Amino acid sequence: MVFVKVFTLNYRFNLLGVISAFLLFYTALSDNPWWTVYGGMGDERTFSVEVSPFNISVEVLGKPVIVPILFYLTMAARLSILLAAATTLLGSLLIKKPWSKPLISLRGFLLPVLFLAGLFILLNLARLYANVSLPLIGRSTIEYTINYGGLRIDTETAVETALTQEYWIALTAGVLSALAKAAHGRIAGD
């Protein structure tokens, strides 16, 4: 109860919810990637993949790869999280209203968890079906053979993958929103 009292500033508003809402606003409005893959050495990049639920950018040999549907899917994810952030903020400020608890959304928590699970599945599919082995975080080398005009061309590319600071901010926002929802339940119980 002390925890709830502290984080609601004596039952005036849900502080955890407010913080998580602001972090969710930041996350949803940022174009920075959550996960990156860079292939190549030094300043030269054979390919780069920068992924977040709100922006996906792929470049191969210095030229962009564009999949039109991704723009609309990431826009949908962005709107969905902006809505979650807005309702979480509203629910956290109007703590005394009986309808405030459902406004605190868990979508901010689900998104980074599902993102990580999705990455894990995609990396395993790439390993199984394309024989491309990439770590979730770390370095590796991709060896690939291209048959071009009857010629066999072997390539070897150093690859580095990383979960960025943006991902950890999003996960923090998500965990805070889950805690805010739990705290809100206690307030309703009082």
Added chain:
Amino acid sequence: MLLLSAFAVLVPIVYGLAVYGWNIHAMVMPLYSPPKIDFRLEPSGLRFDRGQLRAEFKLTNLGEVKVVLEGLNAEVYGPDGKALAPASLDKAVVSLPGSTQTLTLKIEVNEAALSRIASYFMGGRDRVNIEVKGEAILRVFGSRVIAPISSSFEVSLTDFLKQQVG
């Protein structure tokens, strides 16, 4: 709340479909135009230097990609298809788009190889076509690439005699 969430997800997707005339195939197909990679390799000179045959080529980068030719594992073959000597790259060549660079192949010619070349001339030819076949080690956009390479040059009787006299 649920309705609002559904709208937030569905509106952009429906809008996208409308923009693409409900053509799902056009929406999911990746759009990519790879950079042009094209080279021209032509022989430009030949000289014997202390038991080494140095074949020079003009490498013209007709594409849009910088390529560094780091090495070469190759063999030179006579007109009868028999291997004469190993060939390697004298030094790495950086080929920028639109530029022409000189690429020098070092061919270690021993006594046996010289005798074989001499035998081609004794057959009545005044020029002998030498073929280079092997693998080029390249660096392209930070990747290491091993690609087959094949080119040819001619050794004239005059070049050969100069070497023998020298």
